[in-house]
Each structure stands twice: as C-alpha cells, then as structure tokens.
Amino acid sequence: MSEMQVFEGSASGTGGALNGRLSKGVPSLPREPDNSAVVFDVDALRAAFAAAKQAFPPHWNHCVAVKSCPLSVVVQEAVRAGLGIEAASFVELYMGLALGCPAVLAAFDSPAKTDGELEMALARGVLINANSLVELDRIDAIIKRQGCATSARVGIRLNPLVGAGSIAELSVSTSTSKFAVPMTPANVQAVVDSFRKWPWLVALHTHVGSQGYSVEQLAEGIAVLCEIADVIDSKLGKGRVTLLDIGGGLPANYDSDEVSPTFHEYAAALKKAAPSLFHNTERIVVTEFGRAFVAKVAMTVSKVEYVRSSDGSGAEGRAAGKATQQEEDPSNVVGSPGKVPESSLPVEDHQTLVTHIGADLFLRTSYCPGRYSHRLSMYSRNGAALGGSAIRTDVAGPLCFQGDYVARGASLPRASPGDLVVVHDTGANTLSLFSRHCSRRFPSVYGYARNADGTVCVRLVKEKESVQDVARFWGAC
Incomplete structure (x- = not known):
C-alpha cells in the first residue's frame, strides 16, 4: 500500500455531471x-489519531465521531489507524461499516433509533448505547422476537447531572437534557435493576458535553459513570460492567495554532478524577472524540x-x-x-x-x-x-x-x-x-x-x- 493510497482515489458520485444536462433541451x-x-492536512489528521492512542492505555478503544466530519477520507484514515466509529444516525453507522470499520469497534448512539435500526444493529454486533430505559425495553422485545442471543453489546447512556458548560446548545448534562437517564437515586436503582434483569446489558455510556466544557468538568461527569459501574459490580458481581463508553467532548482551541487541550492533558485530568479507568484493565474504555480529532486539520x-x-x-x-x-x-x-x-x-x-x-x-x-x-x-x-x-x-x-x-x-x-x-x-x-x-x-x-x-x-x-x-x-x- 502506498503512503497516499487511503485518500488518493478519485472522488465518486458526480463523475462528469458538471458537463451533463439538467433536462432535455438544456445546453x-x-x-x-x-x-x-x-x-485537509491528512498528516495532521493521522497525527491526531496517533496522539490519542499514545495518551491512553491499550485497553482503551477510540472512535471518531462521524457527525463531526463524515467525509470518507476521515473515516478511512481512522479505520487504517485502528480506530472505530461513533454513529449518531443509522446512515453514519452504515457508512462506517461500509468503509471498513469492524463491527466490534462501532458504537451506535442515535437518540431516536427505530425498531428496524435496532434490529439491524443487533444483527451486526455493534455497541448499542440506549438513550433511555424505555429503549432497553424495545431492545429486549426485539431480542425475544428474534429468538436468539445477540452478539451486540448494549449499554445505557447516563446523565451525570454535572450542569451546563459555557455553550447551552452543547450542554447535555442538565436536568432538562433530551439525552440519557438522569442519575437521580431512583434512576440509579432502575439501572442496577436493568443489569440484574438483562444479561445482554453490559455497558455504561455518558457524554458530558462538547465545546464549552473544561477537561475538569468532563472528568467530573465521567467519574460519576465509574462510581455507578462500581455500584453495579458490587451488587451483581465483579465484572458485570465490561465496558465504559466515556463519550467525546474534548474542546478545540480556535484562537491560535496551538492544540489545546491535548489528549495527554485530558488523560491527566481523568487519572485524577477517575483512576479506575486506567487501573481496571478488565473493563474496556471507549472514547468518541470528534472535534478534538478534526477541527484543526x-x-x-x-x-x-x-x-x-x-x-x-x-x-x-x-x-x-x-x-x-x-x-x-x-x-x-x-x-x-x-x-x-x-x-x-x-x-x-x-x-x-x-x-x-x-x-x-x-x-x-x-x-x-x-x-x-x-x-x-x-x-x-x-x-x-x-x-x-x-x-x-x-x-x-x-x-x-x-x-x-x-x-x-x-x-x-x-x-x-x-x-x-x-x-x-x-x-x-x-x-x-x-x-x-x-x-x-x-x-x-x-x-x-x-x-x-x-x-x-x-x-x-x-x-x-x-x-x-x-x-x-x-x-x-
């Protein structure tokens, strides 16, 4: 494979359409x-992927958030670097898998998944992060209807309720957020009961927020996720939670050429707030960086x-x-x-x-x-x-x-x-x-x-x- 092979192919889709005709009789x-x-600086993109892998331990799997930049070149370069994809829609999931992402490295996070989309995601064996307890009921009904065990890993998205960042539109850890199960005492118990009820539920997911959050705020929310995972393990047995998807949200610096914050700075904040992410190597940790990978490239x-x-x-x-x-x-x-x-x-x-x-x-x-x-x-x-x-x-x-x-x-x-x-x-x-x-x-x-x-x-x-x-x-x- 040549150094440029991943992205040097000709663009697809339009072909010679610029010289075509709108309709009969139009010149x-x-x-x-x-x-x-x-x-795009493809070298800088590759360097960003490498920096994330270097900053975190080997039991961490990194996904690129397709919604940040769905270009095929970005997805292909991510797959080539050993990264997965995070899909906020079924089309993003379809595209990521079609471009070579292994199903085991794909996460499906749409807040509005249909039954048909869930059926196909379960069949492909991707990580499905349910946005609500009601969605878990839907998944259970589909699995029972299919009449066989699924190879997919299923998680539930939790809202750590750490509050808003500086940009309201990108703040999803508030009490009125459309995302996730808010971590009130009653809902914590409901999540524990869900893990007790359904053996296919193996993961916890959160996405604290995006641009406008500091690394300390992100780490604070992720620490809540780790605490709840430990509660579940203490009640249902060690290793009951096998995967933590900590989302993305790492902000980008738009004021200068400097890359800030860096992945190493984020890792340091996480080590301080949630050290078990690094010490418990039996739990896979998944990230979903988007802007941090592609904004500055x-x-x-x-x-x-x-x-x-x-x-x-x-x-x-x-x-x-x-x-x-x-x-x-x-x-x-x-x-x-x-x-x-x-x-x-x-x-x-x-x-x-x-x-x-x-x-x-x-x-x-x-x-x-x-x-x-x-x-x-x-x-x-x-x-x-x-x-x-x-x-x-x-x-x-x-x-x-x-x-x-x-x-x-x-x-x-x-x-x-x-x-x-x-x-x-x-x-x-x-x-x-x-x-x-x-x-x-x-x-x-x-x-x-x-x-x-x-x-x-x-x-x-x-x-x-x-x-x-x-x-x-x-x-x-």
Missing part, C-alpha cells in the same frame, strides 16, 4: 473553476467575488476589473494567521467581502457569532499573504439573508476581487452542517500529505456538487 453547462474549497478557502466599500458603492470591485477571471489552486494557500480581534477601527474605513462561503458551511458561526468564531487571514490569488494596513472588515457569504456572515468587524488587509479569504480550523462541524438554503453546491474537498521524499501530494477527495446534483436533490431531474 451543456461548462465546467467552472472552484470558487471555494475545504482543504482543515481550512476553508474562498475567492472574494465582490468588495463593497463603506458607502456600498463597490468601487474596489470596479477598479479591480479582471481580478475575478482567474482561480488559484487552494493547495497553494500557505501561511500562519494571527488571531482576528474585534476591530476598533472607525466604520468609515470599512469593507465587506462578498465570498462563496457563509451560513451554508458556517451555520453556527452565522447564527451564533458570539459563541462560534474562527480565525481569518487574507491572501492574493497567487497565494501571497496580503499586507498593508488592516481595516474594519465584514466577511459575507452568498446566501440571500442579512445574517449570512462568517465574521463581522474583523481587522483584515484591504482586499480586491479575486483575493482569497482563508477560514482556519474548519475540520469539525462545518461540512457536516452544510445547509441547502438557496440551493448552494457542496464545495470541493482536497487532502494533502507529505511523501517520504518531502514532496507534497494533493488529491481531490470529494468533488464539488454540480448544478444537476442539487436539482436532483430537489426532485427536478
């Missing part, structure tokens, strides 16, 4: 250059299509003339950005960059800018970092509503049409949140890695959607 559409693209690049001045005249765009006629390969974009501060520049010295990325990719950033933001940097069409004095800049997207902004009030160099804006740390929860509003096309995705001789190999890993692809999605052809 062929010419191939357009990429106006935006997402670029990608950037998103867009051409600046128009520049609007402070009076809305767009004078810069008219002066630039032919600047919009040529595209650059996004793999040529290099450089190390600085943090983008809230601008204090006067509004009179202001530009709005109209780009090809907005709320279609950066849904959370556009709708909740105070809680989700990214660093930005600017380059010329040739890949050279733009210089000059910074001015107050809004980076607008292509969608037809006023809230469609990647950033407001950023301090960026004066730009011209054809320049490139780069959004950093976009590997997680961008492509997977892609919106169909205004029927925009899913962008091209590239991956690059360094060969043994030091050269860089760039490959297209997902082709940009065609007009026909989007029309077909809406049933138009």
